[in-house]
Amino acid sequence: MPRFTSRVAVGVLGVLAAAGVAGAEPKLAVSPAAVHPGDAVVVSVLGATSMPEGKAGGQPLHFFPAKAGYQAVFATALDINEDHVLVEVTGGPKPVSVPVTPVTFPETKLVVEDEMANPPKADRERIDADNHAIEQSYAKAAGAPLFTRGFRRPAGAATSKFGEWRTFNDGHRSQHLGLDLGESENTKVAAINAGTVVLVRDTFLAGNVVVVAHGAGISSLYFHLSKASVAEGDTVAQGAELGRVGHTGRTTGPHLHLSIHVSGGLVDPTSFLALPLAPAATPPAGT
Ligand SMILES: [Zn+2]
Numbered sequence: 541m542p543r544f545t546s547r548v549a550v551g552v553l554g555v556l557a558a559a560g561v562a563g564a565e566p567k568l569a570v571s572p573a574a575v576h577p578g579d580a581v582v583v584s585v586l587g588a589t590s591m592p593e594g595k596a597g598g599q600p601l602h603f604f605p606a607k608a609g610y611q612a613v614f615a616t617a618l619d620i621n622e623d624h625v626l627v628e629v630t631g632g633p634k635p636v637s638v639p640v641t642p643v644t645f646p647e648t649k650l651v652v653e654d655e656m657a658n659p660p661k662a663d664r665e666r667i668d669a670d671n672h673a674i675e676q677s678y679a680k681a682a683g684a685p686l687f688t689r690g691f692r693r694p695a696g697a698a699t700s701k702f703g704e705w706r707t708f709n710d711g712h713r714s715q716h717l718g719l720d721l722g723e724s725e726n727t728k729v730a731a732i733n734a735g736t737v738v739l740v741r742d743t744f745l746a747g748n749v750v751v752v753a754h755g756a757g758i759s760s761l762y763f764h765l766s767k768a769s770v771a772e773g774d775t776v777a778q779g780a781e782l783g784r785v786g787h788t789g790r791t792t793g794p795h796l797h798l799s800i801h802v803s804g805g806l807v808d809p810t811s812f813l814a815l816p817l818a819p820a821a822t823p824p825a826g827t
Contacts, residue, residue: 568633580807594629605820615804645703657709670743677739681753685819696721702808718799725794747788763797
């Protein structure tokens with residue numbers, strides 16, 4: 541009887557409005573209160589009676605219904621050159637300025653097979669196609685959240701953090717846009733939350749890749765798997781096996797590489813996992 545229930549809810553809101561309670565301006569809260577480039581941020585709007593609209597750093601926010609009010613997640617740009625991000629929501633609340641603290645990411649040197657450090661032209665074309673497929677998959681995370689619980693960090697000690705600069709074989713230099721977790725070969729890789737598998741691909745650099753779309757613009761990416769245990773289109777619960785830890789692609793040994801993409805870019809998974817995300821308890825029907 542969902543229709544009846546929602547009428548009751550509207551009726552209660554109407555009573556509150558009549559009592560003057562819902563007349564208050566919506567409240568805007570941003571977490572964390574200060575960020576580094578590459579950090580994930582959650583914006584919460586309390587007391588709004590309809591889906592808010594807003595911007596962070598001039599880019600539109602994509603809100604979803606939360607347990608209380610509405611939330612939206614965005615990425616602090618890695619190459620941001622301002623000392624703050626301005627979060628604005630239409631309809632009354634005062635904008636919030638989030639200070640950005642610059643960070644110097646560590647530099648490391650890694651030695652890999654030469655064809656991985658300096659790929660020939662044919663492989664570079666494959667790398668471009670891989671990157672394109674991964675970027676295309678992010679759009680499939682748009683829409684309502686497919687999860688109701690908090691995200692769960694995979695096991696394993698961090699062996700390489702987000703943002704580290706790597707020089708391969710004293711040549712190619714690139715930035716590490718994920719979190720490496722030390723795990724032995726063939727350990728189960730579990731979905732960090734419920735969602736839909738939107739990409740399963742054998743890539744040149746990241747090896748066997750699985751991408752899970754969680755809704756709310758959030759995607760989780762799992763690299764270097766020895767094998768994938770899921771297919772594109774599969775619905776997965778939190779903790780479901782996606783594959784097994786391996787060392788496929790450009791690696792120096794078996795580990796799980798976890799990347800998180802939110803609206804605006806790839807973010808530091810550690811910052812993302814600390815966000816106070818609280819989507820509405822029941823995902824909307826039809827998702
Ligand atoms: Zn990695």
